[in-house]
Amino acid sequence: xxxxxxxxxxxxxxxxxxxxxxxxxxxxxxxxxxxxxxxxxxxxxxxxxxxxxxxxxxxxxxxxxxxxxxxxxxxxxxxxxxxxxxxxxxxxxxxxxxxxxxxxxxxxxxxxxxxxxxxxxxxxxxxxxxxxxxxxxxxxxxxxxxxxxxxxxxxxxxxxxxxxxxxxxxxxxxxxxxxxxxxxxxxxxxxxxxxxxxxxxxxxxxxxxxxxxxxxxxxxxxxxxxxxxxxxxxxxxxxxxxxxxxxxxxxxxxxxxxxxxxxxxxx
Numbered sequence: 567x568x569x570x571x572x573x574x575x576x577x578x579x580x581x582x583x584x585x586x587x588x589x590x591x592x593x594x595x596x597x598x599x600x601x602x603x604x605x606x607x608x609x610x611x612x613x614x615x616x617x618x619x620x621x622x623x624x625x626x627x628x629x630x631x632x633x634x635x636x637x638x639x640x641x642x643x644x645x646x647x648x649x650x651x652x653x654x655x656x657x658x659x660x661x662x663x664x665x666x667x668x669x670x671x672x673x674x675x676x677x678x679x680x681x682x683x684x685x686x687x688x689x690x691x692x693x694x695x696x697x698x699x700x701x702x703x704x705x706x707x708x709x710x711x712x713x714x715x716x717x718x719x720x721x722x723x724x725x726x727x728x729x730x731x732x733x734x735x736x737x738x739x740x741x742x743x744x745x746x747x748x749x750x751x752x753x754x755x756x757x758x759x760x761x762x763x764x765x766x767x768x769x770x771x772x773x774x775x776x777x778x779x780x781x782x783x784x785x786x787x788x789x790x791x792x793x794x795x796x797x798x799x800x801x802x803x804x805x806x807x808x809x810x811x812x813x814x815x816x817x818x819x820x821x822x823x824x825x826x827x828x829x830x831x832x833x
Contacts, residue, residue: 573684574700575629576676580686581697583625584672585713587618588690591657591672595691602664606641610660615639618656622674626652633676636818638786646814649679653813655786659762668692669761675789680812685793687763696722696767696794704770704797724799724827725772731755732830735765735774737781744780748805751833752776766791766825770798777825780805785818792825801828808832 594600594614605611619639626635630652637643637654652674657663659670668691675685686697695707695717709717734749735758749757758774766788768774792802792811802811805822824832 573702576684577686577697577700579625579629580674580676580684581695581707582713583622584674584686584688584695584697585711586625587621587656587672588688590614590617590621591663591670592690595663600664610664611639612657612660612664614663615657615660618672619654622654622656622672626654626674636786638784644818646818649814651677651814653677653786653789653818655763655784655790658787662761667761669764671762671764671790673763673786673790675793677789677813680814681810682789682793682796682813685790687767687790687794689762689764692764694764694767696770696791698793698797702797704794706767706771722771722798724769724795724829725775727775727827727829729753729829729831732776733758733774734776734778735760735768736777737761737765737779742781745778748778748780748833749776752830763787763791766795766800766802769800769825769827770795772827775827776830778805778823779820779825780822783820783823785813785815785820788820788823789813795825799828800826803832 591614602610634648634651655673658673663670672688675682684698688695704722707717711717730753732754733756734754765777802825811823
């Protein structure tokens, strides 16, 4: 538990930065001129990633100078020396972005002693905005949203899952044999393909029940969506031992995990 945190200010600023960076990303997306570079780990990066990262990190440092920032796009930030920190993926789903698909998001989360306690996930191309409000509740802001104009706010919660008719959401870009083998253990009636951290939010909103991930992920990929899902009544567990997924791990690498509504009978 973090004491003396102004959660109203945190939530307002996270919303502001997510929407502002989302507009920058969409300007690049709609330009039809996306230059793709390759990072040292051979993953792609675009000017949209870099511009959004600059806006978010500058804003967080300005408003909350006492809280460290871990961001995907700045390797020098990948050193943890405090139990409370922001963790940022300015453009989650870069491959989807490059390919002209719409399942990319802005992810910003606040982590406290291993737990994601506030998060925001903004999918600008889909106009879907999920976050924790100042009380920690999970909400979706619907309708047209901008920095100056707030849309309609509705609280969201996970579904009471029907274990003989599950809705499973999986990655478009990272679906593999191990994931398919795991899904085959369940009685599923619907498969939903989605990119980026939207998968967590679909479960949080009651639109899906189960998201297994057996491919590599980093903490900045998952923390914001994880925060929203937890607040909506869901859970994210390590696949191997079913213990809660934690943050601030060495190298910021996640183990394989299972996200669900908390009413799925896990295999």
